[in-house]
Amino acid sequence: MSSSSSAAAAAATTTAQHYRFFHNEASTEETSRILEADPKSVEYELVYFDFSCVAATARYILSYGKAKWNDQHPKEWEDKEEYDCPFGVMPVLHIKSEEGKAMLAESVVIDMYLAEKFNLLGSNRYETETIKAFYSSIHYLRERSQTRVTWTFADKRQEAFERFMKTMVPWWIQVHEQHLERNGGNGHYFGDKVRETVLANAEMAAWRESEDGKRLLEGGKKFYSVTAFSDKVEE
Numbered sequence: 370m371s372s373s374s375s376a377a378a379a380a381a382t383t384t385a386q387h388y389r390f391f392h393n394e395a396s397t398e399e400t401s402r403i404l405e406a407d408p409k410s411v412e413y414e415l416v417y418f419d420f421s422c423v424a425a426t427a428r429y430i431l432s433y434g435k436a437k438w439n440d441q442h443p444k445e446w447e448d449k450e451e452y453d454c455p456f457g458v459m460p461v462l463h464i465k466s467e468e469g470k471a472m473l474a475e476s477v478v479i480d481m482y483l484a485e486k487f488n489l490l491g492s493n494r495y496e497t498e499t500i501k502a503f504y505s506s507i508h509y510l511r512e513r514s515q516t517r518v519t520w521t522f523a524d525k526r527q528e529a530f531e532r533f534m535k536t537m538v539p540w541w542i543q544v545h546e547q548h549l550e551r552n553g554g555n556g557h558y559f560g561d562k563v564r565e566t567v568l569a570n571a572e573m574a575a576w577r578e579s580e581d582g583k584r585l586l587e588g589g590k591k592f593y594s595v596t597a598f599s600d601k602v603e604e
């Protein structure tokens with residue numbers, strides 16, 4: 370091996386050691402049993418920043434499901450916690466049972482997992498896959514707004530925002546309104562089994578109104594204020 374390729378290999382090993390892998394001491398079957406356990410028999414720990422954003426849905430579902438859960442906010446992200454995540458980003462969900470601990474990464478996976486655990490993913494395979502499709506389409510709009518508007522060059526942000534609002538958003542709304550109408554205009558995308566709306570759900574409303582819920586929402590506003598149009602940046 371040449372000295373440059375051995376240096377590259379050493380660097381790759383160092384980087385790899387920084388990130389947590391999905392493998393643990395337990396077998397995949399043992400870990401899977403933790404994931405399959407009754408949600409009432411486990412405790413959840415959601416690791417994410419001190420604001421809402423991509424962890425918001427998971428927190429709502431955990432509240433909805435009256436789960437035993439807590440929020441963990443990394444305090445020394447740059448130095449350490451980053452490396453406790455498989456991909457160096459959060460959220461990460463820990464599921465703790467008497468049998469041990471399992472970890473899930475990626476918000477989409479966490480949200481789907483929790484939705485299924487708390488019976489929010491329909492009652493047959495077709496409903497499940499359709500609900501997932503709506504979720505993905507909503508995620509797509511969020512992802513596009515983040516990459517095209519929020520985290521673009523500061524001097525291009527206003528233009529990017531106007532373009533996004535004039536083209537992408539009306540198109541997306543039109544498509545989704547068609548789905549809502551096609552479902553009979555009952556306020557739901559698909560089916561009519563769950564008639565209560567998110568904000569009318571007592572557990573989710575309580576979470577939203579709690580000190581923690583309000584603090585996390587405010588945290589998001591503060592965090593994203595750095596992406597305000599330059600003449601409106603809050604000091």
Ligand SMILES: N[C@@H](CCC(=O)N[C@@H](CS)C(=O)NCC(=O)O)C(=O)O
Pocket residue numbers: 422423451457458459460474475476477
């Ligand atoms: N694909 C990931 C993306 C998550 C993500 O972007 N997380 C950001 C916060 S919103 C993060 O952890 N950033 C850490 C960093 O950039 O150092 C998911 O959906 O879970």
